[in-house]
Amino acid sequence: MFNMKKVLTAVGLILLMPLALCLAGETGDRLSKESVIEKIQKDKVIRVGMSTFVPWAMKDKQGKLVGFEIDVARQLAKDMGVDVEFVPTAWSGIIPALMTGKFDVIIGGMGITAERNLKVNFTTPYDYSGMSMVAHRKKAEGFSTLDDFNTDAVNIAVRMGTTAEQAARKFFPHASLRLFENESQALQELNLGRVHAVVSSAPMPVFHALKYPDKLFVPLEENFTKEPIGFAIRKGDPDAVNFFNNWIINQHASGFLKEKKAFWFESRDWEDLVK
Amino acid sequence: MLNKSVKPLTLVDLAVVLAVTAGVFFFFVRMVQVLDYHWDWQAIPGYFLFKDPETGRFHANMLLQGFGTTLKLSIWSMGIAFVLGTLSGIMGARGGFIGQMISRFYVETVRNIPSLVLVILFYYFVSSQFLDALGLDQWVRNQSAPVTRAISLLLAESGQINAFVSAAAALAIYEGAYISEIVRGGINGVSGGQWEAAWSLGLSSFNTFRLVILPQAFRRAAFPLAGQFISTIKDSAIVSVISVQELTFQGMELMAATFLTFEIWITITLLYFILTFSLSRTISFFEKRMAIRQ
Numbered sequence: 429m430f431n432m433k434k435v436l437t438a439v440g441l442i443l444l445m446p447l448a449l450c451l452a453g454e455t456g457d458r459l460s461k462e463s464v465i466e467k468i469q470k471d472k473v474i475r476v477g478m479s480t481f482v483p484w485a486m487k488d489k490q491g492k493l494v495g496f497e498i499d500v501a502r503q504l505a506k507d508m509g510v511d512v513e514f515v516p517t518a519w520s521g522i523i524p525a526l527m528t529g530k531f532d533v534i535i536g537g538m539g540i541t542a543e544r545n546l547k548v549n550f551t552t553p554y555d556y557s558g559m560s561m562v563a564h565r566k567k568a569e570g571f572s573t574l575d576d577f578n579t580d581a582v583n584i585a586v587r588m589g590t591t592a593e594q595a596a597r598k599f600f601p602h603a604s605l606r607l608f609e610n611e612s613q614a615l616q617e618l619n620l621g622r623v624h625a626v627v628s629s630a631p632m633p634v635f636h637a638l639k640y641p642d643k644l645f646v647p648l649e650e651n652f653t654k655e656p657i658g659f660a661i662r663k664g665d666p667d668a669v670n671f672f673n674n675w676i677i678n679q680h681a682s683g684f685l686k687e688k689k690a691f692w693f694e695s696r697d698w699e700d701l702v703k
Numbered sequence: 704m705l706n707k708s709v710k711p712l713t714l715v716d717l718a719v720v721l722a723v724t725a726g727v728f729f730f731f732v733r734m735v736q737v738l739d740y741h742w743d744w745q746a747i748p749g750y751f752l753f754k755d756p757e758t759g760r761f762h763a764n765m766l767l768q769g770f771g772t773t774l775k776l777s778i779w780s781m782g783i784a785f786v787l788g789t790l791s792g793i794m795g796a797r798g799g800f801i802g803q804m805i806s807r808f809y810v811e812t813v814r815n816i817p818s819l820v821l822v823i824l825f826y827y828f829v830s831s832q833f834l835d836a837l838g839l840d841q842w843v844r845n846q847s848a849p850v851t852r853a854i855s856l857l858l859a860e861s862g863q864i865n866a867f868v869s870a871a872a873a874l875a876i877y878e879g880a881y882i883s884e885i886v887r888g889g890i891n892g893v894s895g896g897q898w899e900a901a902w903s904l905g906l907s908s909f910n911t912f913r914l915v916i917l918p919q920a921f922r923r924a925a926f927p928l929a930g931q932f933i934s935t936i937k938d939s940a941i942v943s944v945i946s947v948q949e950l951t952f953q954g955m956e957l958m959a960a961t962f963l964t965f966e967i968w969i970t971i972t973l974l975y976f977i978l979t980f981s982l983s984r985t986i987s988f989f990e991k992r993m994a995i996r997q
Contacts, residue, residue: 471841475862486960490753491765513862516956517946521823525946528831530865612958620737636962703746703961 463667464532473511475531476501479519481611482632483692484537488701496692500554501535503684504675520589520609523547526660533672534660537629539591541655549665550658551672554685558651559595562633562644563625564618571624571647578602583623585614595653596627619643631693740965747966750957769953770974772859776871776949777936777978779858783875784935785928788882795883796890797912806883813880819941822873826945830869840864863948870942878935885931889924890916922993929986933979940975950974 485495505512515531582603586592608614795806843861859867901911943952954971
């Protein structure tokens, strides 16, 4: 009736239980001690990796950082009771820099993608962005749909390593892509009429078209993607994910994020700060 | 050099001057036509210095800060490269088998790696293993305000210090390999007769090397060394890939924010030129003085 084996397994499990609990407790303890949150509290400073991306983060006339992202990071630091230290980083190297500990968190308008998520952990989105497009009036005359741009004859400029690059590859597989390290280079290429269009996160393309109305236009009325934007942190840090997630949920609830978004993305009141 | 008389201007010279002027003029006319660019130079001075509206005092802005960082970076890496290169060059020329092997290994390894790759390797692997573990940035942060200011004046601010140190080290190692070859060549270029003459005067081998050979070797090496120092300033632009806030990086950040692409690139070019040209003038001044004394 009694299966000896089963009994032994049960006894074994009961004996092992305290040990397992003990181990689990220790693991939890160790994880929280190793969390970047703990480190930030200890060092009294949060180091934030970012890159210039109008109007997410940019330098104003006085060389001070301003922008949507910068406001978010400053508020985060304030709520944690620590100083904030921004580490401007070339976009193409920002994930390796996070992984090798050059800073604690990326708050840089980073779109959450599966590919990136394999290398880093993301928080829940604190914002949503979408891909938009600005085109050259002469070169892209009469273009008004995505398909118009998806031909062999079309050249599209994007910033390297961004989700704009991925979106351009996905939506315009036939067009040829020109990759640039910075957005200003891609836009320069467009202003010179060497490419048909630049794909980038909203609202920059629309702003740029407004700046050169005689030369450029916005071919698509609406953004053609919607993508979630999150903080990125090193893998294996559940404490940090939990802390940042809840902070973001709180800021959504309090209206802080909405208010900042309205200021940086829907108004141009900040223009004078920059130029 | 000093006795050379000034040659009279010939028709060929005039033609060359005219052709060059016409070429430059044509280039700029074409550039303006092709680019169809709205020039906006007004904003640029503000990126050097800006006036604090509250206190009325002037503060260094991005371009001047970047210029300062480039200057600091160049001085540090030139200094370390000079020491490294001289040691390795002496080892290569006068060292025993092991010494020569070490020197060759260093020179051949570094010379055959592109500087960009070296800088990135250094930043992500070497500095992550050593500098980040040392906690230099945290140490700087914990110092009193005057100490922190002194360190930021000599090196960089706490947030930037790891990147700065690893950039200076990578640049120094890179330039040191070239300096090593220059020094080795300088030492080997001193004729054997100098050794024999010094020995016959009763100088020991070490003193011969120190007092007779090395000064002559450095005089021979002075010109290529100067060229290498100027290279160091220009090469420092590559460390913008690891986000050191030097001139090129600051310029790119500014361009990303303002889209004043050409104004900023031209300004940056001029700033590098000011650094390199003043260095080369200084060196040629000393060269002339040395020549007179000789």
